[in-house]
Structure formats: C-alpha cells, structure tokens
Amino acid sequence: MKPDKRKPAYRFLLESGELPERADRADSLLSSCTVCSRKCGVNRLDDEKGFCRTGLLPVISSYGPHFGEEPPLVGTGGSGTIFATHCNLACRFCQNSDISQCGRGSEIIPSQLAEIMIRLQDAGCHNINLVTPSHIVPQLIRSISSAAGQGLSIPIVYNSGGYDSVETLRLLDGIIDIYMPDAKYGSNAIAADLSRVPDYADVMMAAIREMHRQVGDLVIENGIAVRGLLVRHLVLPENLARSDLVLPWIADEISRETYVNIMDQYHPDWQVSGRTEAKYPALRRGITADEFARAVRIARDAGLHRFPDL
Template sequence: MATTAAQPAYRRLLETGELAERARLALARLADCDLCARYCRVDRRQGIAGAVCRTGRLAVVSSHGPHHGEESCLSGWQGSGTIFFSWCNLRCLYCQNSDISWEGEGRPVAAEELAALMLDLERQGCHNINLVSPSHVVAQFLEALVLAADHGLRLPIVYNSGGYDSPQALALLDGVIDIYMPDLKYDDEAVARRLSKVPDYVAVNRAAIREMHRQVGDLVIDAKGLARRGLLVRHLVLPGGLAGTQGAMEFLARAISPQTYVNIMGQYRPCYRAHEIDDIDRRPSMAELADAVRAAQAAGLQRLDGLGARMA
C-alpha cells in the first residue's frame, strides 16, 4: 500500500488554530488528570504525589536522536527521530528500559526545549518524530508541537506507546498523530495484572487500537518505503505463550483489519525483575517464536514485519 508524501496531519490544525486549542484543553486536564487509562485524577500542575507516571507539569526526557533500529518503514536511511520520555504508565516487570521507565533517568524539559528537540531531529534529516512512551505526556507534547509547528516542523508524528491510552487523550490527538504504533502486549487480563501491574489492560488496549485505526486507518507506505500515515502494531512474544499471541492476532485480523501492519517481535530476554518470576525467566524458544508467526498467518494477517517477515 504505497502513496506519495503528504503534509502531516497537524499542519492543517495549526492553520485553523485548532492545534493550539487542543494543547490548551490537554493542559487543563492535568488539573484532574485523565490523560492515560490509569485515571489517577492527580493535579499534576502542582506535583506528582499519587501519579503512577511520576511526571508533573513538565515532561521528562531521557534522550533524543536518530534511531536506526526501528521498523524499516520508520528508520528509512536517515533514522527515526526518537524522543524517549522518562517514566511510564505501565509497570512491566520485564522492562528492557527500566532505568528510564521505572527509575526516571532524564531531565525535565519545558515546552520550548521539547519543541527545539523536534526541530533538531528534523534538521538532522530524520524521517519522522517518534514519541517513545508518550501516554503520560500528551499535554506536554501538544504544547510543544504548537511551538515546533509554528517554527516550520513538517515531519510525521509517530505515537509509540505501550497501548494503555485513554479515550480522552486519543480524542485530543485525533488529526494530530500521523502514525500510531501501540503495543498489544496481552490477551489475558490476569497476565497483564501480574506482569505489568495494570488493571483492564486488554479492554483498554483494544478500545485504544480501535480508535487509533478509526483515526488513521491501515498503514500507508510511500514510494520510498517510508510510513506516512496509519496504524502499526507491535507484539512482543513472551515465553510460555503468556502474551496470548493467538487471541491478539485474531483480534487484529477480525476487529481491526487483515491489512493491519504487525511487527511480531522475538527479542524478549529476562530483564529488570523478570528473574523473580519463573515463567518469564527465559527467552522464548524457536518453536514458540514460530508458533507466534503461524498464529498471525492463521488469523489472516497479511502484513507482517519482524519475525513474521523473516519466518514467512
């Protein structure tokens, strides 16, 4: 599914003033925060006590720069312009970036600096702005995007989340985000509670993916092989079938689209506190990885990346 390059979605909202209004509305919601599906209802303008994300008025950024290890349609030949946000609204016991997501390594950045980071990534030639773990900083991102767009930013925005996103946040992002890239981590609520300490992940995640697809549709890739707009779903294979790959793939094929672009990821390794749980204290076997790919194929999914592309 190829197309030519087009203007990023948010440029239209900038021209009408709607982008600034979205930022204003999002910042107001920080007073009784419902900008992720944790619904902490904390006044994050005043502090972080009670907030699962431990993030207050300012976003915390760990790093930014061109990333060449993303999907090829994002990394291209000049890199995906990643901005890694510190902290997270999930508590995955096997987190591979625990220094960032659990310990908050990074520094607070005001809107002006966050906008400058986006513009710097554009100057470096990156193909897109890739927001990594942005679910808890939607307001801060929108505030900065207004400034960056005013200064000429024209790169597509990739919303690279753990998939635990609230409908309130997604409504604010409608017409702003070009490429949604959520995780689909689990097909079983009990497993999600056990491994990521999160309630109702499956229900929230599926509702979020439905809404993301409603907004942007199936992934569109241009003639140069770069993603321009649409949905790209990531699914990490866990040992022992704990990710519920079969059910997850059937959901995508039947409830979203058989043309959903899915990256089946096989790089799981025991990290952080995974050694405390026997079930996840090992890598998936080759047989388990092959089973995951077969599950996607059997579900009727036709656009597979990662393991799905290599093992097809």
C-alpha cells in the same frame, strides 16, 4: 531537508488555528489527572505526581536518529526518537527499566521539546517518534504546536505501550500521523500480574480501535511510512502474552491489512532477571524458535500478512 510530499496531519490544524486550542483542552486534563487510563486524579498543574511519577513538566531521557525501528520508519535518515522517562505501566520484565521505572532523564519545558523536534528534522530524520508518550500527551501537544509554528513538517509517531485513554486519543485526532502501540496481552489477569494493570486488554483494544479510526492502515510511500497504524506484539514464553487472542483480534476487529511487528526479543530483565519466578517460571528464559513460529503461524492463519522482515 525537504519535507515529505504528503502534508502531516498537524499542519492542517496549525493552519486552521485549532492546534493551540487543542493544547489548551489537553492541559485541562492535568488538574485532576485523567491523561491516561489510570486516571490518578492528582493535580499535575501543581506538580503533584501519580502512578507515572511525572508532574507538570515532561521528563526526557534521550533523543536522536534511531536506526533500530521498523524499516518503514527508519528509511535512510533514521527515526527521530524522543524517549520519555517514566511510564503508566510497570512491566516486571521491562528492558528499558532505567528509563521507565528508575527515572533516568531530565525535566524540560515544551519550548525545549519543540527545539528537539526541529533539530531531529534538520538532522534528516523521517519522523518524530515519541516513545512512551501516554502520560505526557498535553505537554506533547503544546510542544508540537510550538514546533509546527517553527516549521516542523515531518510525521509524528505515537509509540505507546497501548494503555491509552480513548478520550485523550481523541485530542490527538489530526495531530498524530502514525500510531505504533504495543498489544502486550490478551489477558487482563496476566497483565495485572506482569504490568500492574488489571484492565490492560480491554483498554488496549479500545485504544487501538480509536487509533485505527483516526489513521487507518499503514500507508508506505517510497519505502517510508507516512500515515496509519503499526502494532507491536512481544511474544512471551509459554504464550503468556496470549498471542492466540491478540493476533486474531487484530485481524478480525481492526484490519487484516494491519502492519504487525511480531517481536522475538524477550529476555529476562528488571524484576525477573536473576530471581526465582514462582508464578511464571518460564519468564526466566527467552522464547524458543517454536514459540515464535507458533505466534507467526497464528497471525498468518488469522489473515494478517504485513510484517517486517518475515
């Protein structure tokens, strides 16, 4: 496969010799874990496990070319997705709960993860798409360093739930080409109820600011994303995600050129599937066409205009 004409960010760090050093600095976060904003403080170097239930080694559920992502990531060859097991969130409606909450997957060492990245590049994928990476950043930097030394030369996508530590993100500066965070909630109170994270909105906003500082607005060349920020926002019933706060914030505080995927696929799953939902009964149903249209209208009224398939 021919590499993209634009050199991925991490190739510069490899050539300067900084990439392995960055991996060493990231490893130091594991001894009293501060990798994500939960800052559990466990010693993952000794395989202790905190909220994310991941010790020293990353756990991977699956990998392969994926054609269900946003069009600029998919192109003709697909997005080379690698699904990390476990999560630093605990979303009650998670649609991948078998991976994120139930732990389906197997531990691998960084050199094996590097081999997977090379395999996806050889298969013709346009990028390496790291799904739910927030809790395994040190291991990913080590793997990317190894893969880059073996010839990896396609963009790296950081596909997170948005609950990312700014300090950890700074270690990724110059490594990640495309940031694709969720902007799940505009309300800390609702985030506490639905994802067990009482400071989500504050942390997410700081994280997205840092991501945009690093990579800017999404750059698309010949239909394929090569660098920049892409934000996802899942619309919830009865505006529980507070789209009216999240979308204008993106426009006003990040950029009106932000590429935003406003998603309509919410359905009851995991802990809200088939159960009585006393506090938020609307979660027992999917969203309506009017609810989705309202979120899109909010985004457009705020000045956002780069959307997939809208």
